[in-house]
Amino acid sequence: MQITSKLPSVGTTIFTTMSQLALEYKAINLGQGFPDFNPDPALIEAVHQAMLDGINQYPAMAGYPALRAAIASKTLARYGRRYNVDTEITVTSGATEALMASFQAFVHAGDEVIVIEPFYDLYIPAIELAGGIPVTVPMAAPSESVPYYRVDWERVEKAITNKTRMLVINFPHNPTCTLLQPQDLDALEQIVEKHPLIILSDEVYEHLTFDQKEHLSLATRPRLAERAVIVSSFGKTFHATGWKVGYCCAPAILSTEIRKVHQYTVFTVPSPLQAGLAAYMQDPATWERLPAFYQEKRDHLHQGLQNTRFTPMPSEGTFFLLASYENISELSELDFAKHLNQNYGVGAIPVSAFYLEPNSAQANHRLLRFCFAKQHNTLDQAIERLKKV
Template identity: 35%
Template sequence: MRRFGPTIFAEMSALAQRTGAVNLGQGFPDADGPASLLADAAEAIRTGRNQYPPGLGEPELLEAVAAHQRRFRGAELDPATQVLVTAGATEGVAAAVLALAEPGDEVVVLEPAYDSYAAVIALAGAVQRPVALLPAADGSGRFALDREGLRAAFSGRTRLVLLNTPHNPTGTVLTREELTEVARLAVEHDVVVLTDEVYEHLVFDGAAHVPPASLPGMAERTLSVSSAGKTFSVTGWKVGWVTGPAHLVAAVRTVKQFLTYVNGAPFQPAVARALGLGDGFYRELAADLQRRRDLLREGLLSAGFAVGVPQGTYFVVADPRPLGFEDGTAFCRALPELAGVVGVPVSAFCTPDGPAAEAARPLVRFTFCKSDAVLLEACERLQALRPR
């Protein structure tokens, strides 16, 4: 693990604190989730739900996750054997990789990629095989899967494919056609697909999140990971879940029990009730974030950035080259002094010299999961970058 130092998020957040810059680097909301959720958690604490929960998770949360998968995905899961509660999606991904990848096995990962993926692959002794998501040739700002690179990444040692859709940091929602190609190769090579879907409800402009497990031939080979953090704006609660075939979930549980054992006792029943909130909650969540996306994007465009239109997540990718900055990392380190704002370089999500590194090198990720006041302040500060 020597090559894994403090994360870029920690570095940029510390920079924001030290300089008083507006922190648009780390993707956490600055407002709490639904009042009913918070009240349910407080009630659980008051009524004594503070000791170890069952190893799989509290039964009401297992049942609520299964009901959520039925409601939004049409999937029928046995809550007793096909659902596992984890300490956030990060632990769910880590436990799955550690359970299924042996030393020397290969894990196909789409890059740019969330930074914990490379670390846990290294912990497993496995080998990361990066496949690029690259800016689409049509100028839409969408990042498209390099299908030729995907096919080339598979080998006789491929054990897992690790997907993230909707995708952090690019905001891309992988299309049915892209995911179908992943599915075809997974079936052909008989590998497990591990999907990080924490932004499943945060999609915009009519885009549709396609759960990989819903594709033909995939239900029996897909582990799906999600969490309460992004959907309910409680990232600090660290309540996530893994769903999939019983034998794969059992393998993940075997590892998870020696990582955190259990977690979040009073939060689990609260999340269970929140998952049953009406369709209006989910629609309003996405609509409000889309509005904030547009607010930040307009500010970035006005400041002189080239900016794509993310289809989902909390994030927008901006290109500062029109402002004369060629390196995203150097730009992010200078930005607090230049304009009093913090972002994160997209290159931090890529393997050095990997297939996505060059395209990512100038780019910067900003988050829009902040209040209007914070976003407006950031947009005003960014105007200092405009050419005079």
């Protein structure tokens, strides 16, 4: 049988590849972004109680009402934006489904979608499945004078054409660990004033920001919120990535179209998980304590790497940290990541994997991404191995 693939360029993802190598070489996996510890027992108990209370059948298609109400309350308190519980908030099967449904809802054949590079690996295949054309705009790479990635918004605007349907942004940014600044939101406001596009804002790490810095959601600016689909993830927020529960907030005119796709993709999301999350979120401390919790882990890995030949870079948010191996090797990022896995027993992800052309010189800055959402014992073991490099 002959099959014509809709995604001919998609093979095994870098996350699968590096995780398989980690298993093969018994490496400590600091590559794939998932915690190696359980969610809060109180959250697990809330989900269990929901099951015992009989909340086990289909909930509302758009999401369990109490959970949508909790999302609305949190979003209003944090960002000052009041989303309508009935028409503007949709609970999805992870942030992945929220993103995929948004692309399917708004991107038509031949539409261009601007993606800032490096980018989360879901975006390009999702755009292509919708019949769209991805247009990548690279961030300015770190330098000695500016040791972090940053967006060139003038370059973003120059990429906009009369075919541009959507702009995808992702902050706190994976993989570069940077946050939006007020001037970034200013630039975005100028762009939406001049161009009739939708912004898909992937904000799954919204609660993981450090050094007293706040995440500047697009929901904080009315002119942006009116044109934006804002996506978040309970898996990232509450250490439960395997539960696959996320959500998106958008004006009713946009949410209506997203729900059409959502209804015929998964219809709805497991009811006891939603009910348990709704009960757990009644205490704002459940997300307010996350920055301090993860900053301790970030600092632990950052300090440990300073005792190696790696050079850790600033991480403003997410549960990742970039480190340079410029003083160690001239291998490409992929080859060095494999070398580190096979010979030193530590798994990491090459930042080049988040580029459209991962083998190009423009994608290789001798940087690896490490995940610090791990127990201290796991991080300590990895640091000891990295000291031998």
